[in-house]
Amino acid sequence: MANANVKEFTDSNFEAEVLGASEPVLVDFWAEWCMPCRILAPTIDEVADSSEGKVKVGKVDIDSNQEIAVKYGISAIPTVVIFKNGEVAKKFVGLTKKEDLEAAIAELS
Numbered sequence: 001m002a003n004a005n006v007k008e009f010t011d012s013n014f015e016a017e018v019l020g021a022s023e024p025v026l027v028d029f030w031a032e033w034c035m036p037c038r039i040l041a042p043t044i045d046e047v048a049d050s051s052e053g054k055v056k057v058g059k060v061d062i063d064s065n066q067e068i069a070v071k072y073g074i075s076a077i078p079t080v081v082i083f084k085n086g087e088v089a090k091k092f093v094g095l096t097k098k099e100d101l102e103a104a105i106a107e108l109s
Contacts, residue, residue, distance in 0.1 A: 005048035007058035011067045017058065019086040024108045025056040026101065029072075029079040031063050036095055037078045043098045044080075050102065054109045055082075084108050 009017055009027060018025045028044045030037035048057035062069040062077060072081060072088065082090040082104055090104045 003045040003048055005052055005057060006045060007056065009058040009060045009065070009068070011065045014060070014065075014068050017056070018083050021056055021083070021086075023054065023056055024089065024105060025058065025083045026051075026105065027081045027083065028057075028059045029062050029069060029074045029077055029081065030059055031061060031077055033063075034077050040078045040080075040095055043096070043101070046098055047101050047105070051105050055105050082108060 007017065018027060026044075026047065028037075028040065030040070044057065044059070051057065060068055062074060068074075076093050078094065078096075080092040080096055080101065081088055082101075089108050092100065092104075
């Protein structure tokens with residue numbers, strides 16, 4: 001992950017970084033082998049840059065962090081989930097347009 005505005009969330013830091021965050025948190029559930037995930041990655045980077053200060057953005061590698069993926073019922077990737085106050089506020093499955101993600105962030109901010 002080359003973007004400084006995109007954090008790495010793991011089974012061990014998820015509760016503190018995502019569920020305990022004061023701002024909304026956009027989480028991209030992905031895997032290295034997933035081609036649609038790779039296609040979505042630049043969009044996630046753009047959203048992280050354009051939403052800096054409004055929302056925390058990060059990724060969960062579902063192969064390395066299966067506990068979180070199971071807990072939130074991630075059955076297809078890419079899946080983008082926006083959390084607010086520790087709860088799932090919005091969920092997008094599959095390739096999602098930047099405009100749709102930004103609209104959801106604006107609605108929750």
